[in-house]
Amino acid sequence: MKIEFNQVYHIGLRSIYGPSTQTISNLMFHSKHVKEGSVFFSIRGENQDGHEFIDEAIANGAVAVVGDHDEHLESLSRSYPECSFVLVEDVRKAMAYMSKHFYGRPDEKLLTIGVTGTNGKTTVSAYVRSLLNLLEKPTGLVGTTGIWSSKEKFKYKKSTPTTPEAIDLHHIFSLLDQQGDVAASMEVSSIALDQKRVEGITFDVAIHTNFSEEHLEYHKTIDHYKACKLKLFAQARCAVVNADDEGMGKEVLELFEGPKIIYSLLEESNADLKASHLEVGEKGSYFKLDYKGETCQAFAPVYGTYNISNVLSAIGAALHFGYSIKEIVEVLPQLKSPEGRFQVIQADNHPKVILDYAHTPVALTRLVEEVKKLKYNKLIVMIAGIGIRDFKKMPKMAAIIEGKADEIIVTVDHPGFHDPQIIVDQVMTGFKNPDAHNIHTALTREEGVRKSLHLGQADDIILLTSGCINNAQIIKGKEIPHSDEAIIEAHYLQSS
Numbered sequence: 001m002k003i004e005f006n007q008v009y010h011i012g013l014r015s016i017y018g019p020s021t022q023t024i025s026n027l028m029f030h031s032k033h034v035k036e037g038s039v040f041f042s043i044r045g046e047n048q049d050g051h052e053f054i055d056e057a058i059a060n061g062a063v064a065v066v067g068d069h070d071e072h073l074e075s076l077s078r079s080y081p082e083c084s085f086v087l088v089e090d091v092r093k094a095m096a097y098m099s100k101h102f103y104g105r106p107d108e109k110l111l112t113i114g115v116t117g118t119n120g121k122t123t124v125s126a127y128v129r130s131l132l133n134l135l136e137k138p139t140g141l142v143g144t145t146g147i148w149s150s151k152e153k154f155k156y157k158k159s160t161p162t163t164p165e166a167i168d169l170h171h172i173f174s175l176l177d178q179q180g181d182v183a184a185s186m187e188v189s190s191i192a193l194d195q196k197r198v199e200g201i202t203f204d205v206a207i208h209t210n211f212s213e214e215h216l217e218y219h220k221t222i223d224h225y226k227a228c229k230l231k232l233f234a235q236a237r238c239a240v241v242n243a244d245d246e247g248m249g250k251e252v253l254e255l256f257e258g259p260k261i262i263y264s265l266l267e268e269s270n271a272d273l274k275a276s277h278l279e280v281g282e283k284g285s286y287f288k289l290d291y292k293g294e295t296c297q298a299f300a301p302v303y304g305t306y307n308i309s310n311v312l313s314a315i316g317a318a319l320h321f322g323y324s325i326k327e328i329v330e331v332l333p334q335l336k337s338p339e340g341r342f343q344v345i346q347a348d349n350h351p352k353v354i355l356d357y358a359h360t361p362v363a364l365t366r367l368v369e370e371v372k373k374l375k376y377n378k379l380i381v382m383i384a385g386i387g388i389r390d391f392k393k394m395p396k397m398a399a400i401i402e403g404k405a406d407e408i409i410v411t412v413d414h415p416g417f418h419d420p421q422i423i424v425d426q427v428m429t430g431f432k433n434p435d436a437h438n439i440h441t442a443l444t445r446e447e448g449v450r451k452s453l454h455l456g457q458a459d460d461i462i463l464l465t466s467g468c469i470n471n472a473q474i475i476k477g478k479e480i481p482h483s484d485e486a487i488i489e490a491h492y493l494q495s496s
């Protein structure tokens with residue numbers, strides 16, 4: 001593609017040293033991935049400054065460099081006269097707008113639905129994809145569980161755990177558009193908003209789930225975390241807002257002036273969209289649905305009160321796209337849930353195993369409340385300290401589970417560069433009585449799952465919380481394959 005740098009909108013151009021036009025073949029932000037014809041974005045990160053890798057990028061074939069260090073770019077332009085040095089105000093913002101330009105503004109060809117909140121992003125974005133597909137609007141999905149078109153999962157190497165870097169995101173949007181999808185449902189993390197990965201996208205619908213403490217290892221303060229999440233609503237046409245969320249609901253409503261659908265689980269609320277009279281059946285939940293006074297009975301194949309709230313937010317998105325409550329309720333029984341979110345594994349003569357990604361204090365509290373509504377003899381719960389997250393969260397998980405389960409297994413998820421024993425010790429500080437006979441420890445998730453399974457009998461429930469990113473454990477910077485399901489299957493085979 002031939003590119004004239006001063007013709008690309010909103011990149012915050014300050015100056016161009018060297019040629020103002022180039023023929024480019026791809027966009028990159030890591031010098032080692034640069035190929036012939038790349039544009040290299042030199043980002044100042046937490047550990048490194050991308051400007052230090054410009055020589056390497058050019059040696060690998062970069063024909064243009066985008067940076068914010070004026071003197072450095074100017075001086076390099078004298079050594080590399082054929083290369084364009086594009087000085088911008090903010091490299092991440094320039095990367096977002098240039099990605100949009102390079103891929104032909106694919107975000108504008110699709111209906112985009114962005115989901116933000118502390119808990120429920122993966123679940124809601126998957127519900128939105130499923131619901132819109134059932135309503136015959138082919139919709140893809142971008143998030144923690146991978147990249148999906150309306151039909152299948154893509155084999156796509158993700159650049160981040162949840163919300164892709166702008167270059168990948170616009171590439172994914174263009175793939176969805178080429179495959180005939182008309183909408184994309186995506187998780188938008190606070191970190192992505194802070195790092196401007198979705199800058200330049202106007203979401204057709206922005207969904208808010210809830211807000212509580214999380215990601216302090218990155219944001220440092222809760223106010224910064226909230227301010228980042230709120231940014232999504234400044235770049236949305238319509239909003240779906242959870243009235244029951246005390247964490248951020250009020251702020252979203254104050255900030256957002258466009259069309260909005262407010263949802264609630266409280267019958268007495270004056271929200272637009274409400275679910276009440278919840279009843280749990282064998283295959284899911286029954287509830288009364290009320291949209292602006294129009295009421296009907298509904299069924300969705302999901303468990304847990306908070307998942308009804310998640311279903312409501314997906315319904316809100318469909319309502320914004322013009323579907324009627326009648327059309328939505330008709331297809332709701334076929335709604336598909338994402339894996340690892342209240343995923344029940346049941347085999348004859350074995351305990352019921354529930355896999356759930358709950359990894360925040362609020363999620364664990366809600367989850368255990370819901371599981372306790374089911375029938376069981378003994379409840380066995382595995383919790384984990386996540387090495388790559390905030391250490392202060394770990395004891396809180398222990399305090400929540402103490403006294404609520406018959407057996408507790410404390411293990412480690414994604415130790416990163418930490419010693420697993422230190423992580424387990426940190427979780428243990430949250431128990432009032434860490435020496436209790438029913439509290440067990442395991443230094444790897446694999447061992448934790450095995451221990452939990454050995455403690456269980458038929459009629460028991462084993463709840464395995466926290467969870468995997470991309471079916472792997474992150475250990476010393478590497479992704480080591482891991483699957484709870486494979487361990488469970490092997491255990492079933494051994495004991496049958």
Ligand SMILES: CC(=O)N[C@H]1[C@@H](OP(=O)(O)OP(=O)(O)OC[C@H]2O[C@@H](n3ccc(=O)[nH]c3=O)[C@H](O)[C@@H]2O)O[C@H](CO)[C@@H](O)[C@@H]1O[C@H](C)C(=O)N[C@@H](C)C(=O)N[C@H](CCC(=O)O)C(=O)O
Pocket residue numbers: 029030031032042043044045046047048049050053159160161162163164165189190191192195218
């Ligand atoms: C902690 C964090 O914010 N990391 C992000 C950050 O990396 P960093 O600051 O560590 O980068 P760095 O190592 O200092 O390097 C700076 C720059 O130099 C470049 N470089 C570096 C070395 C080299 O040899 N050559 C080179 O060009 C790097 O590519 C980078 O552009 O900047 C990078 C470029 O934008 C991001 O890709 C990276 O996200 C990493 C992959 C990540 O794991 N992020 C997580 C924390 C994240 O984003 N999580 C959220 C939420 C997940 C959830 O839902 O809970 C998500 O949306 O995924």
Ligand SMILES: Nc1ncnc2c1ncn2[C@@H]1O[C@H](COP(=O)(O)OP(=O)(O)OP(=O)(O)O)[C@@H](O)[C@H]1O
Pocket residue numbers: 117118119120121122123124144162187209210306307309310340341342356357358359362363364366367
């Ligand atoms: N609306 C909700 N309120 C409280 N807890 C929830 C809600 N939705 C889901 N959860 C809990 O949080 C866990 C994680 O859910 P989900 O993966 O959908 O959230 P997420 O925001 O995508 O988290 P992450 O970005 O870290 O993957 C679920 O397994 C469940 O235990």
